[in-house]
Amino acid sequence: AQSVTQPDIHITVSEGASLELRCNYSYGATPYLFWYVQSPGQGLQLLLKYFSGDTLVQGIKGFEAEFKRSQSSFNLRKPSVHWSDAAEYFCAVGPNTGGFKTIFGAGTRLFVKA
C-alpha cells in the first residue's frame, strides 16, 4: 500500500541555519512527490513537485528537494532558514493520471528560533 512517512513531528532550527525535513514513501512505481507548506489556519501551498527527470527539484521560497529512489526518500532542504518559514510542512505522494489519490504524511512542524 502507498504511504508517506515524515519521521520528525517537529524540528527547531535557528534562523540562518540550514534545514532538512525528511520524507520517506512507499509506492510500487516511480511516484509523483510533493511538498506543501501550511501556515496556521491556512490552506496548503505547493512548494515543489517531482514527476520525472532531474532528481534535484527547485521550488519556491528557496526550497529544494532531492528524490532518491534507492532510499525511497524525498527530503526537503533550505540552506538558510528565515523566521517566516515557521509552519507545518507536508510531504505527499500522488496523484497521477491514473486517478491515484494523494496521500499526505503526518506533517513536520518547523519552529525557527532567533
Added chain:
Amino acid sequence: GAVVSQHPSRVICKSGTSVKIECRSLDFQATTMFWYRQFPKQSLMLMATSNEGSKATYEQGVEKDKFLINHASLTLSTLTVTSAHPEDSSFYICSARVASSSVETQYFGPGTRLLVL
C-alpha cells in the same frame, strides 16, 4: 499559479443546522475537486473526490448523507454538512486538480474553519 478560493473562511453554527462550503477554481477549470478534513495538529484526511457532472466518490467511513457534495460546474464544488454536530467541528480544505499535458497537480483552497456549538 492556479488559485482556489473557499467561502466562508470560518463559520459558527448551532447544532442541528446545515452549513454549505463553497470551493471555486478562479482561473482554471477543474474537472476534479477533492474535499479534505483536518483535525488540529494532524494531517489531511481525504473525505471525497468530486467530479464535475457526476456523483462524488466518498472515502470509507465518510457518511455521504451527512457530507453532501455537489460539483455542478467546472469551477465550483460545494460541501454541505447536514445536521451538524459539535464533532463535525473541523478545518475543511478543498483542492482542485489541474490537468495539463502529462502533468497533474492539486491546488488547495485556504480552508474553512467550522465550529458547531
